[in-house]
Amino acid sequence: MTTRQPLLKVAALRKTFDNNPILKGVSFELHKGGIIVLIGPSGGGKSTLLQCINCLTIPDGGEIEFDRQRLDIHSRPALYQHRQDVGMIFQEFNLFDHLSARDNITIALRKIKKLPRREADERARLELEQVGLADKAELYPAQLSGGQKQRVAIARALAMDPKVLLLDEPTSALDPELIGEVINVIKELAAKGMTMIMATHQISLIATLADHILFMEDGRIAEQGSPAELLGAGCASKTQGFCDRLNQLSGE
Amino acid sequence: MSTSLAVIADALPYLLQGSLFTGAIVVSAMLVGLLVGILAAVGMVYGNPVTRFLVGAYVWFFRGVPVLVLLFLFYFGLFAFLGLNFSAFTSVTIVLGLTTGAYQANIFKGAILSLPAGQFKAASALGMSNGQAIRSIVLPQILRISIPAWSNEYSIILKDSALAFVIGAPEIMARTQFVASRTYQHLALYIAAGVIYFLLTWGGVLILDKLHKYVRIPGYSHQGMNK
Numbered sequence: 001m002t003t004r005q006p007l008l009k010v011a012a013l014r015k016t017f018d019n020n021p022i023l024k025g026v027s028f029e030l031h032k033g034g035i036i037v038l039i040g041p042s043g044g045g046k047s048t049l050l051q052c053i054n055c056l057t058i059p060d061g062g063e064i065e066f067d068r069q070r071l072d073i074h075s076r077p078a079l080y081q082h083r084q085d086v087g088m089i090f091q092e093f094n095l096f097d098h099l100s101a102r103d104n105i106t107i108a109l110r111k112i113k114k115l116p117r118r119e120a121d122e123r124a125r126l127e128l129e130q131v132g133l134a135d136k137a138e139l140y141p142a143q144l145s146g147g148q149k150q151r152v153a154i155a156r157a158l159a160m161d162p163k164v165l166l167l168d169e170p171t172s173a174l175d176p177e178l179i180g181e182v183i184n185v186i187k188e189l190a191a192k193g194m195t196m197i198m199a200t201h202q203i204s205l206i207a208t209l210a211d212h213i214l215f216m217e218d219g220r221i222a223e224q225g226s227p228a229e230l231l232g233a234g235c236a237s238k239t240q241g242f243c244d245r246l247n248q249l250s251g252e
Numbered sequence: 253m254s255t256s257l258a259v260i261a262d263a264l265p266y267l268l269q270g271s272l273f274t275g276a277i278v279v280s281a282m283l284v285g286l287l288v289g290i291l292a293a294v295g296m297v298y299g300n301p302v303t304r305f306l307v308g309a310y311v312w313f314f315r316g317v318p319v320l321v322l323l324f325l326f327y328f329g330l331f332a333f334l335g336l337n338f339s340a341f342t343s344v345t346i347v348l349g350l351t352t353g354a355y356q357a358n359i360f361k362g363a364i365l366s367l368p369a370g371q372f373k374a375a376s377a378l379g380m381s382n383g384q385a386i387r388s389i390v391l392p393q394i395l396r397i398s399i400p401a402w403s404n405e406y407s408i409i410l411k412d413s414a415l416a417f418v419i420g421a422p423e424i425m426a427r428t429q430f431v432a433s434r435t436y437q438h439l440a441l442y443i444a445a446g447v448i449y450f451l452l453t454w455g456g457v458l459i460l461d462k463l464h465k466y467v468r469i470p471g472y473s474h475q476g477m478n479k
């Protein structure tokens with residue numbers, strides 16, 4: 001594992017908002033097919049880290065190496081290409097309100113990849129089928145449930161053939177009864193070998209999906225390791241304590 | 253009374269020709285305003301400080317100076333000074349277009365700011381450039397939201413277009429005044445002109461209302477009601 005080149009390498013990433021250091025030097029590596037789960041207290045910088053990885057937020061310092069290429073954050077074409085390679089799923093879905101489920105998926109294919117309409121539609125059909133929404137292609141975001149919206153958002157990201165998927169608390173804005181359908185889609189992706197970095201408070205995702213856990217606190221990685229290392233029996237890690245508290249909150 | 257009706261009947265074709273001219277001015281000015289307004293709104297929201305300052309100055313100038321003053325300023329002043337031999341039609345279109353453009357800029361700016369920020373982020377995250385995100389995601393939504401305010405703007409510009417008579421444009425008001433000054437049927441003729449303006453306002457607003465309903469996003473309502 002360590003002898004191979006990582007797909008994504010982040011080194012000493014820093015970000016400051018209004019004189020508040022939010023990321024204070026974050027480094028990690030992610031190999032193809034790997035799944036990193038980001039956990040930690042609110043305000044610890046998880047969302048900021050994810051958005052720095054695809055440069056939706058431009059980091060103040062540090063390096064991002066993707067597919068052996070150092071990302072030049074000052075080159076717009078390089079950023080646009082990087083963001084095509086790195087898909088992102090948001091807590092609030094962020095579907096395009098004026099487009100049907102199908103066109104939410106086809107718009108980037110047509111505008112960025114310049115795919116003809118027919119091909120884009122066909123791709124959208126396949127992706128919607130994958131997330132179990134083949135019959136919802138014509139519906140608009142306002143006509144979909146939260147779980148359906150998030151699944152369309154996942155289909156939209158996957159249609160761009162990203163090499164990594166960043167997920168920022170993909171189930172946090174969902175009613176409890178809708179979480180399951182989204183978790184299932186994420187688990188299927190994992191089973192197919194999708195490389196992912198996911199911030200989540202969902203216990204069932206942390207333990208079952210992660211092959212590496214990053215515990216972020218106060219802009220730093222406070223602890224990291226495999227689930228076995230951090231969540232094993234009798235483990236006194238911060239991660240363990242945090243998960244225990246999550247469990248108590250969710251009443252399990 | 254019967255003479256009034258006879259005068260109106262006689263003058264009607266002449267006045268209706270004027271309403272074609274008025275219609276052409278208003279449609280051209282609204283389209284100029286649409287283009288300028290969109291560019292200005294995008295500049296105000298997404299532009300750098302220099303762009304924002306320049307656009308802000310434009311908007312304040314055209315909001316702050318009366319249309320009548322602008323017409324004289326451009327037609328007799330600026331265009332003459334620059335040696336531009338613009339017709340009354342072109343001049344009025346430019347002045348009214350830039351005026352409504354300033355107001356439309358504010359309408360569109362408000363609409364852009366009312367969109368949830370996450371959609372632009374999502375477009376960027378897919379790899380769209382800022383321009384692509386603005387064209388494919390932002391504009392289609394703000395244009396829909398803005399139709400009622402745009403319709404309001406149409407009725408204002410339609411009425412402002414009557415001012416074009418002062419620079420000799422053969423529109424409704426100029427023609428009405430011409431006939432009235434010869435026949436002395438002021439009351440009847442200006443009532444007729446008023447009715448024509450009212451019908452143009454009503455028809456335009458009706459069409460825009462239909463358009464607003466036609467492009468409505470399913471399941472989504474700007475009135476805060478469902479369906």
Ligand SMILES: Nc1ncnc2c1ncn2[C@@H]1O[C@H](COP(=O)(O)OP(=O)(O)OP(=O)(O)O)[C@@H](O)[C@H]1O
Pocket residue numbers: 017018022040041042043044045046047048049
């Ligand atoms: N655009 C911004 N401008 C100013 N401050 C910001 C901005 N984005 C984030 N912050 C601040 O950075 C800190 C870290 O936020 P971030 O959203 O990354 O935390 P998080 O770990 O994702 O928290 P949560 O679990 O609540 O989602 C917070 O204190 C937040 O207020």
Ligand SMILES: [Mg+2]
Pocket residue numbers: 046047048168169199
């Ligand atoms: Mg967050």
